[in-house]
Amino acid sequence: MLSRIFSCVLNGLDGSTTDVEVDISNGLPALNIVGLPDTAVKESKERIRAAIKNSGFEFPMKRITINLAPANTKKEGTHLDLPMALGLLDAAGVIKNDSVKDFAFIGELSLNGKINRVTGILPLVIALRNNGFNKIVLPDENAAEGAIIKDVEIYSFSNLYEIVQFFKGEIAAAPVQRKLIIEHNEKNDSAEDFSEVVGQEGIKRAFQIAAAGGHNILMIGPPGSGKTMLARRFPSILPDMTYEEAIEVTKIHSVAGLLTNYSSLVTTRPFRSPHHTISSIALIGGGRMPKPGEVSLAHYGILFLDELPEFQRNVLEVLRQPIEDEVVTISRINGTLTYPSKFILVASMNPCPCGYYGDSTHQCTCSPPQIKKYLSKISGPLLDRIDMHIEVFPVQCSELQAEQGSKSSLELKQNVNAARTIQLQRYEKEGILFNSQLKPKLMKKYCKIGNAEKELLEAAFNKLGLSARAYNRIIKLSRTIADLNGCERIQVSHIAEAIQYRNLDRKFWNP
Structure with a gap:
């Protein structure tokens, strides 16, 4: 039968x-x-x-x-x-x-x-x-x-x-x-809040911009300046997940076997923080029976790489394609698999092996060749794909003793949600969600700038020796800053603020 x-x-x-x-x-x-x-x-x-x-x-x-x-x-x-x-x-x-x-x-x-x-x-x-x-x-x-x-x-x-x-x-x-x-699974709020971070208002502003536009960010600063603390509170200001985003994230976690017996829909944005000993396969995905890697598990969320130069160089280089294409393609003899990887890369690092190069309160004990060797672990092409490079300075004692509180994550998130809503409406028919996904054709349509803005960009391009990719990322960053400020058109002040987030590599890459 x-x-x-x-x-x-x-x-x-x-x-x-x-x-x-x-x-x-x-x-x-x-x-x-x-x-x-x-x-x-x-x-x-x-x-x-x-x-x-x-x-x-x-x-x-x-x-x-x-x-x-x-x-x-x-x-x-x-x-x-x-x-x-x-x-x-x-x-x-x-x-x-x-x-x-x-x-x-x-x-x-x-x-x-x-x-x-x-x-x-x-x-x-x-x-x-x-x-x-x-x-x-x-x-x-x-x-x-x-x-x-x-x-x-x-x-x-x-x-x-x-x-x-x-x-x-x-x-x-x-x-x-x-x-x-x-309804049961939507009751999951982050316990870590930006109100716990004393000072660092400029860094909080940078994180707000990164959250609003989906921009990658690199923090450089000495030990104890609060880089890890800031990064771990970043998820608390990310825009709320849509139902479609939650479904896509849950699919990846389901295939990876990370859902517990009592969870169904993943309603909070992923935060993945792999150790610096991670292999390239674990980061990008693969294996005999290919599974999603950390870049896919961080889809629509954050991939946090603490102490970036401590990762193996070949591991960092595999990040280039998923950052640029937002997908990971794994080829095996039995076929080819594709996993999505739309994540925000958040990285932190010390400026030198001892950690105190450029610090006004500690003496750096590293020689210029040691600093150059340490920083050369991060290639120029990878650095070029990170939209924002910001310097984090140690918090002063007077700031720690101040009684005035900092803005909470909820306050910061309100502006982020407003800016993200503008982008969702603007790109409704374009197949993208936020400014960092803009391609050159769409940039010409949605990132129009005047003569004054063009002159400022040209001066920065020539003086800083920017690449074409860095030039485009400054424009995307300016678009996000304009959205946060509620401006329809990109202005000179937005361009100027975006440029200052690209200047750390000049200082530290030439010790």
């Missing part, structure tokens, strides 16, 4: 429907799985056999062939256990219900018949919905994640026996409720 059950497989963040065809015929008892299964799928035959027997059903002692169609694409993951087991029971005449063909199934089986949680549920559910499936069966522990998606009915079960009883009409089950899950 032949049975056909539907499921899905992943290729990066994209899913494709898989038909699980099961045929039971006379012959020597055997269970064969065909259709390019990987090792995990091949091993499922033992899990299926034990799960069916331990759930109280009889395992057919006949020749069983399971085909995973289309047969020319590789099938990976243990989530095909459940559809294969149900296909086998359907072919054996246990279920006897044609409505099973209206459902798609995802789940891993334990030997006792329990349905285990799997990774990548969100992109799998989205792919199934896009292919016309609006009823999907998932493990209980994945129900909250799958129920995020609109126009889909999610049914969750804890074991194989319950599913069979459901399709035999012996028990009832209702779709998982979507609304309550999302």
